[in-house]
Amino acid sequence: MEGPGRPLILGIETSCDETAAALVTDEGEIRSSVVSSQAELHARFGGVVPEVASRRHLELVTPVIREALAEAEATLEDVDRIAVTRGPGLIGALLVGLAAAKAVAWSRRLPLVPVDHLDGHVASLYLQPDPLEPPFLCLLASGGHTMLLDVRSHTEQQQLGSTLDDAAGEAFDKGARLLGLGYPGGREIDRLARGGDPDAYHFPVARVPGFDFSFSGLKTALLYAVRGLGEEELEARRADLAASYQHAIVRALVERVREAAKQTGRERIAIVGGVAANSELRAALPEATAAPLALCTDNAAMIASAARWADAVPYPRYLALDAYASR
Amino acid sequence: MLTLAFDTATAVATSALVDTGSSGHLEVLGERCSRAQTLLEDVDALLRQAGAHPSDLDRLAVGLGPGSFTGVRIGLAAARGLALSLDLPGSGVSTLAALAAGAPRAVPVIDAKRREVFTLLDGEPRVLAPQELPFDEGAVCVGDGAKRYRSLLEEHGAVVPPDDDERHLPRARFHASLAGEPGPVDDLEPLYLRVPDAERNVS
């Protein structure tokens, strides 16, 4: 057991609908990771409502920090820097975490490390007990983002492609809504698809040039497939529709990843983000390193992890720092 | 007793460092104003000016709104972070009450966007259309809402001080003087006065 008194990084994440805090060591050991999901709160709206999310972040931001400290059996005395998500995300939500992070850092004269949320997802791979070392090819797929990255080092990466319209996770959510399933949609479709036939329907995968993705056509195809069905018929075909729809999304992702691996010559592949929790995607890329399930969805351990390589802003320069909604 | 007071509910964020003597007399050690995102820059400058360290603070007095939802949250999130880190108690003060305290007998009017304003009716915060504001002929209206609807209010017989009059700002020194018995800062809730649109559409 490592005793307290070790310098820890306090990570804070409030970019979307998870309020999270974590304590991570410089070596990438997670001492605590607390995530308070708002998914249930947003379920009745069928998606994340920014104003509702921001209100909840304010209520939860200090309780999750307290819980992370308690779980790690640490105090702020053990913390030597504060890492916080600066963007991209919902601006009103980001500002809650940033204001709290600045306040904690300022009151103790600690440096602040502003972290890009997407770098955070990649850095979920650098945590103990099985950290992945760059270089590798990384698929980042979540409710807000879908991109292929050539990760060259802990600080250098090149974006090879990204989605031209919906993110993969968004496609799952929209599909779930068309199928009358709950929110978040990814988990619901994944669960239902296990009892369905992935070849029952053929949903087309958009062919776009380069390493980009497109999922909006897929959603339209599902809409047409569902529209002709009555209530009972939909009930009977729901699992097949979910399985076929999921299969199409996974196929699109896997094809691109394999093409990119071939072209870049990268031997190692990694998948991160909420969609990396999808069981079919994990099975379809057995050679890939998937982020641990608990670190796929938004969390603060990945933000603290990214801070191990990002530049710390010393006191008092970070006091004027602003959040950004998009990159 | 060193009180740090601030309000980020309106476009101009205000802050003040106030010393409360044993006699209950308030001494304002410094005041600043900028905007919510840079609130802690102001706070930092106030403490440096006074030669104080964050750990010298005894309590917080925070504006709860009503005003900009995002602005109010930035102030309260900062307050929660400070309270957590420095183990400080705090009091919440209505932004309208602070505005009214800075301009005795005036009507506080805060811009609520969507062609509405926040004001005090019989001491209670309310949201209404600017033309629904009840006031007597010659009444003084202050606040960013009064500035925004100046011509309409003046047409109805109100007096609106010049735009740069400091009475238009909810100055944080008044938060310090209005603050009640401080308690846990995590218990302070914003005065939103409006439910999120999505909530209204669902119900």
Ligand SMILES: [Zn+2]
């Ligand atoms: Zn994310």
